[in-house]
Amino acid sequence: MIARIYKPARNAMQSGTAKTRHWVLDYEPDEPRHVEPLMGWTSSGDTRQQVRMQFDTKEEAIAFCEQHGIAYQVLEPKAPSRRTIAYADNFAYTRRGLWTH
DSSP, rough: OOOOOOOOOOOOTOOSSSOSSSSSEEOOOOOOHHHHHHHHOEEOOOOGGOOEEEEESHHHHHHHHHHTOOOOEEEEOOOOOOOOOOOOGGGGGGSSOOOOO
């Protein structure tokens, strides 16, 4: 039983940082999922896959794992690389590319 501790990334439909401020602890799956032949549902016998806990800080999540004797791995978040571009740069005389409009 290995737990992952990570900070979730925002999804493609988000422009803000909602739901990305907490650290999340969830478990690696112990057994693979399989498709039920009668209904076609995906199921698994591992109930720990359903557990997902949120912590305010990374240290709280690590302390929880150490207190309960759970092996864990911490995945550090990547800093977003954002370019700041002004609309006026499209019409600058020093523009490198061709303007095709």
